[in-house]
Amino acid sequence: MRSTPRDANLLAFGTIAFWIVKxxxxxxxxxxxxxxxxxxxxxxxxLSAVVAGWVFYLFFVMLPEFKQxxxxxxxxxxxxxxxIADCRFIVTQIxxxxxxxxxxxxxxFQQLDDAMxxxxxxxxxxNMPELMGKMSWLDLFQQRRKRxxxxxxxxxxxxRYLDDxxxxxxxxxxxxxxxxxxxxxxxxxxxxxxLSVVAExxxxxxxxxxxxxxxxxDHAYTHAFGHVQPAKRAG
Numbered sequence: 001m002r003s004t005p006r007d008a009n010l011l012a013f014g015t016i017a018f019w020i021v022k023x024x025x026x027x028x029x030x031x032x033x034x035x036x037x038x039x040x041x042x043x044x045x046x047l048s049a050v051v052a053g054w055v056f057y058l059f060f061v062m063l064p065e066f067k068q069x070x071x072x073x074x075x076x077x078x079x080x081x082x083x084i085a086d087c088r089f090i091v092t093q094i095x096x097x098x099x100x101x102x103x104x105x106x107x108x109f110q111q112l113d114d115a116m117x118x119x120x121x122x123x124x125x126x127n128m129p130e131l132m133g134k135m136s137w138l139d140l141f142q143q144r145r146k147r148x149x150x151x152x153x154x155x156x157x158x159x160r161y162l163d164d165x166x167x168x169x170x171x172x173x174x175x176x177x178x179x180x181x182x183x184x185x186x187x188x189x190x191x192x193x194x195l196s197v198v199a200e201x202x203x204x205x206x207x208x209x210x211x212x213x214x215x216x217x218d219h220a221y222t223h224a225f226g227h228v229q230p231a232k233r234a235g
Contacts, residue, residue, distance in 0.1 A: 179205070
């Protein structure tokens with residue numbers, strides 16, 4: 001969220017301080033030169049305009065924006081958790097298909113590569129209840145890619161309310177090599193290969209989502225958006 005510029009704050013506080021000094025010590029002093037009283041009124045008008053402008057900005061720009069940011073806090077956290085959930089879902093499906101234990105939190109590249117090496121790219125992914133059926137691994141990757149990118153697009157529509165670190169994390173996920181690799185494989189005439197062909201970009205994608213998960217967990221229990229009630233941990 002924006003804050004009042006430092007120079008504007010200094011000008012406003014300096015103006016208020018000078019106005020107080022003027023009211024206490026200068027207003028009762030006889031005028032040193034003709035028209036001094038008229039000049040003093042002009043100065044008063046200038047000082048009041050500076051302070052009024054600063055107060056207007058605080059109450060009619062900053063305060064509404066602060067309130068709006070608090071209102072969208074939970075929405076942002078939920079959407080970030082959705083991006084993480086898409087990555088976690090892919091890891092879970094590979095674990096089910098391979099029969100090898102994989103953990104979103106600490107799965108290493110070699111573990112991921114070993115698990116994916118035993119799965120044919122043309123095989124069907126495990127049952128997915130929300131889809132009421134099966135789909136190919138390519139379809140699964142594409143579906144999760146599409147979901148994540150739609151979520152990222154929705155979040156970037158609120159980018160003015162997001163801190164720079166979160167924006168950088170979101171963009172890094174949207175541009176990750178795994179999404180590109182899965183999309184490129186869709187154009188191959190034959191996919192007679194195992195899933196380990198995308199193990200390396202998937203491992204990097206997993207690492208990015210872990211960083212996003214760490215951001216989520218940190219901000220779900222802080223006042224980064226004002227007062228935020230504890231949210232369910234995504235990681």
